[in-house]
Amino acid sequence: MIQSLTEEKSYTLTPGPEGTIETQTLEVSIGPQHPSTHGVFRMDVVLDGETVVKLKPVMGYLHRNHEQLAEKMAWLGSMPYTDRLDYFNSMTNNWAYALSVEKLAGIKVPERAEYIRVIVAELTRLQNHASAIGFLLQDLGAWGTPLLYAFREREKILDLFEAVSGSRMMCNYMRFGGVRVDFDDKTLAAAREITTRFPKFLDEFEKLLTENEVLLARCQKIGILPRELAINSSITGPMARASGVEYDVRKVDKYGVYGRFDFRIPLGDVGDVYDRYYIRVLEMRESVKILEQALHNIPQGPHIAPEVKLRNFKIPNGDGYGRIEAPKGELGFYLVSAGDGKQPHRYHVRPPSFINLTILEDMCLGQKVADVIIILGSVDIVLGEVDR
């Protein structure tokens, strides 16, 4: 049942000029089957003319009971399901889950595995940000062109993922204590090739977009998220950094081997849609820097800790929270092991897409209805992760 928003009356209509007839608000339901909602997501928008006076995000159309399912199966069994959370970034989802379990079970990961994880995670970030920008431009009305340029580059990264993990998107690549398959010389060469060519693509992409007058007119000063609001509503990832919040789990936690790399955190100062676009371009350039260092320094050695069992894997009772900087923000898993320790007693995901989406109304109030679409696009959501 759709709850009517107009009953709440928490907004005032703009009074028309003297002598004109009285106007009414219009309630519009955008989605859940709308191409601009990036999946099955619905927005109940109340409009005064073209201006948004109220917006309610409606989620849950893609709910798959992920957390409850995970509590019914062995620890390893949830690993392929994490691929399906944010299906653009299965590698980082795997890593976040593996990291949490390793933290809880006290498993030490071999150094080569840590480097491989950094490499695949940064490649994931490259393809996520490139396609996020492509989708944002799609929402702006640039039908296809930037998105397909981004997908062309993404395809090369997915080919590498397929060569190493067996699947392009549902990688299921990490295991507790390392990664499933080692990088051979051919794969490493392919990763180096991608790393050297990606800046050229970025230059071309920026030439197409960054100073484009239409993009500037549509994106600047639209959907501003103030710094205080971003902090207060737990926004993470590129969205928080575009609002000037200097927070990156890679720098804060230095998980894995991130402490060894030299890279910077780009920050925005306005917090509008344009900042959120440009922060992603800059982050891709930083990721290329990390990739260059990781591919240069990757050591020899085992790719998985040999003592970790695949089957009958048990974790001593306790709880723990592990988090990483996924391309969309802080992705964390809170796990509780109780009883015989064969499966999670409680399994909770902290999804960045979902929490970043909760601030949608504050960014959209007072904007035009056409801008709601690009504000949503600049949040960069994947409904698989929002609804779980």
Place this chain on the structure above:
Amino acid sequence: MGFLGKGLLEGMAVTARNFIGSYFDKDRLVTIQYPEERMELPENSRTFPFLVYDGTPEHLRCTACKICETECPPQCIYIVMDRDEKGKPRQRPKVFDIDISVCMQCQICVEVCPFDAIKMDNDYEKSQYGRFNELVEHLPDLLKRNEYYQKIKPTEASEVDAKLKAEAEKKAKKAAAAKPAVAAQPTRAPAAPKPAAMPAPVPIMKIAIPDDAPFTAEQRQWLAGFLSGLGAAGGVVAAPVTPAPSQAPVPATTTAPRAVVSTPTPSETTPTAAPAGDWPWHDAGMAMAQRMDLAKDKPLADKLMAAMAQTDCHACGYDCRGYADAIASSSESDLSLCLPGEAETASMLEKLMKEAGKP
């Protein structure tokens, strides 16, 4: 920034370059015209699982131990163990179904399989006209030759073959050590391409029927069941299941000369007794009653071991000996871990523990 519209013009130059380049520049010409053209799949590429067999389909590696069925995250595998008319397990699946509409191609079944029996295919053209029975793959659809596996994943398959060969050789050496007084082994027919790659011989292999005897596979299986059934009924203890008299202190002895499959050349045999020779019940083709009978005067750990399914499938996390020892020493309290033994083993273990006064 220059004049207004400079960004637009620059952007249009980029699109023009891409458009023209898409006719001759290899980097901008990325579309593959499927189905006329096909991409070469990487070796690791995976779609749905299949079952490997060596030579002929009855030599499939799967022993129906049900580890994959238990571990499969979306629970899309269904296995029923094949049994003969007396109810003895035949160490192979009667039913093996994979619902590929549920399978999420995660490869966990492949990783947990101790027999290298299930592997990932890379066939992606699986469209069907229906969405119910058409999407359930049964045992005949799943069976693929080892040569096929070699073809789609050469590196991985040769690693597996080398591993299985080493295991079989180790096993043969052990068996030879346990059974020294054995006549020279007739060489296997060259028709079976990889005899050494059989990780767990099917029950007929352990029976004293010479390889060159004129029986079909079915007749052999029947004979195997018949011989061990005869032993269980009392009277003569079946020749095949007891080791050489000097090695095992079993009540009955055997005089029949036996030909044992996978025995290496006689020069390799040594007269020392391997520990495996002490467990006459360690034969998965034997019925529970007979196994328990053989172990009836033994200590608790041996009795417990005789109650296991004897497949050494590691479904419980141990081999059959290790699981029995772990229960006997109270380090393992779960009596329901033997998957191939099913309820029969679990209830027998419970009974034995009760008899021993250990709750």
